[in-house]
Amino acid sequence: MELRVLNYFLVVAREENITRAASILHITQPTLSRQLLQLEDELGVKLYQRSKHRIILTEEGNLLRRRAQEILQLTEKTKSELVQADENVVGEISIGCGELLSMEQIGNLIQGFKKLYPLVTFHIISGMNDFIKEQIEQGLMDFGLLIQPVEIEKYQFIRMKQQERWGILVKETDPLAQKSRVTPQDLFGRDLIVTDSHPIQNELASWFNQNDAELKIVSTYTLLNNAAVLVNSGVGLVLCIELHVRYPNLKFIPFEPDLTLHSVLAWKANQVYSEATRAFIEFVKNA
Template sequence: MDVRQLRYFLAIAEEEQITRAAQRLHMAQPPLSHQLKLLEQELGVQLVERLGRKLKLTEAGRTLQRRAEQIVGLMEATVSEIVEHESGIRGTLSIGTVATTGSTLLPERIRAFHQRYPMVHFQLWEGNTHQITQLLERRTIEVGIVRLPIDDTKLYDMIRLPTEPLVAAVSHNWNQGESDSPIRLSDLADLPLMLLRRQQGTSIYEQTVEACQLAGFEPRVLCESADIMTLLTLAEAGVGITIVPKSAVSLRTSTRLRFREIVEPSLESTAAVIWLRYRVLSTPARRFIETISPTSTEL
């Protein structure tokens, strides 16, 4: 068993088909099937089972997949580090982020990181928390910036970011007291609310609804959306009021939209930087995480 065979096996495991794996590896299907058979013979176990046209990993196959990812990742990181001794840190750093936190956390850190490591290229992905964790699990990105809580916490290491309040984004057309004064949650009882769509791992919707119920009313949810910019645009147009993290203030500079602190009760949200616990990170990813915190903390 060598690294080449492990790469072949990982492609099969991820594509769940010999045909697609062979296309991905730019090789013919029969040699790839033969390599899988040789690997099973060498280990003396069945690694995959056929379910129609798809392949499913056996328990032994899943174990090998985890180990192969670590071995191949360590090999790639080792080669990268050796090259970097001569030419400096280079490569591509893929980061996924939820919109509000990414807009406040990333610009200054990317600027400083680029000044220090000018040969590192960035790929940025944006989505909700569930989408970011999927990108991490597919290994499309190395680092994710999400809102807590997340599912399957044992999969990740993380650095928690400071907790921030949720605020009400209100059009200037809405007459809800002084424009800069805090607003009680009960003041929103008879008003149409627009909330971040419920997603796996996203709690702002549930948190808001539960808080409204505890305040003695059932919220009038007019609209749900996974796109915070869509909610802010609708709020600016006077369609309704949306509740968003305070960092969303930086996404919208229009004077027609006012952000009001929510009191009685106050609502909060916590974001975090996360990465797969058992993945060998590239040097750029490790260095970037160090810019968030000198010592990363585990879940």
Template sequence: MDVYVLRNFLAIAEHGNMTHAAEALHISQSALSMQVKRLEGELGKQLFVRHSRHLALTDEGQLLKQRAETIVGLMDKTVAEFHALDELGGGEIRAGCAESHLIGRFARAFASFREDYPRVRIDITSGGTDQVLGLLARDEIDLAIIVEPPHLDRYHFIEVPGTDEWGAVVRADDPLAELGEVTVDDLVGRELHISRQSLTEDLPRWAGPRLGELRFLGHYNLAYNGAVFVREGLGVLLTFRHLIDCHPGSGLYFRPLSPPLRNKMFIVWQKNQVFTPIVQRFVEHLTAVLGRAGHVGLTAEHGDTAGGEVASEKAGRKGGKPAP
């Protein structure tokens, strides 16, 4: 199976039309059609269903598309890495990042790294911890930035200094905006938004056995999208401080959870990872810059509930609306 043919197959799948794909690839339609026939013959499966005006992938075609994207991507990555061997001052660093204001520390480390390597580039993919670790496992990124403890048998890591604080994002006209902090009691009976990962990994540390009393309207991948629903009067968003614009005049308020719930952030890479020279230098730079204040190679405790049991309602929680 030729990578060149796989690239052409992906072009046909993208355009959904043999003629348009051939024009984009600058080859004849007959040559492209012959490649598809040979590919179908090699695999013993039909890859496209031919309609009057377009081509649609069969189930087998969809499977090949997924595999071809991976194969072509790895081929391009391999070529780029070998080119980078002779270009230590440049090259690309690929990172997958969970949402956190602590990403600022990573960005500042990259900025200082560029002082010595001004031609280096950064490619950032945003997603939840499961998503970015999946990319790391498939060698589609060099580093994963996650907000839960890494598995010591799989990863080397740097613990990023600082923590993310959990809270509730609500509209200005929501009764919760009048509170200084939010407890489980305050959220019972409310419709909540939270990421699926945090629902299983983080919220149980805070709500404990009362988790079953909470009702969830929806799940989000990026907190911004959850905030859009909150602005429309649809529920309460549970997320980290600093991710959503809650400045005065924004119409939204952030209220911290009580007892506090916090997460640590980690930069991880696989133990068997083979880096390009520029990525290796960057990891060494990260270790020097963040490792002094953070933790390299040994897992620290992942956040806490800083008060253990869910606290009873504190006296004096109500009474003039606190600042957003």
């Protein structure tokens, strides 16, 4: 498969129309159709079907679209990593991060690193543990800020100093807002909004000393900002990590007994990295 043809396919998939895609790509419609037919022959599958007004991807076509996006993204990342500027360390470093207080330590690391290597650019991508690990495995992210529990046998890592303290986010008008701490008994029978991460759900169930199936979970979330909207809408209480963020009309109350988890900055072991990424690895190890 040629990268050029994969790009052709992605434009067709996006536009859902071969004529329009050919115009965007500045090639003739017969040429584009022929390239797509050759791609189908090479792969031995049908990638799309023609309806009256648009192109409809088959199941195989949708799979190729996802993989083609990953391939082209990885290609661009590789190109940028190969760019060198004399003796200066240049390049791009991507870090996947959850919504954690440890992000403050990441910010301090980046600030210190930039003083030594000002030509390096950072990309911060928000996401949950599973998404970040998948991106690292595919080579689309260099580092991941992961909250434990997480399997890190495949990774090298440094442990973050900041502990992540759990509690609830609740309306200020809720009777629970008058408490300085909340216990499992305070939350039994309440509508709960919990993280989408199954390992962390298990940690929370352990804190409750209760099977999570017995808790009244009404929704899950990945981003706390969205979960806070649900609290304000009266959907339920959010079980979450304490962040240095103020949400209007809401209050964070820590758990009693305490539930604190650690996080790690991890990167794939036995991997060939760009000069910029290698420099950042050494920097964070020493820092």
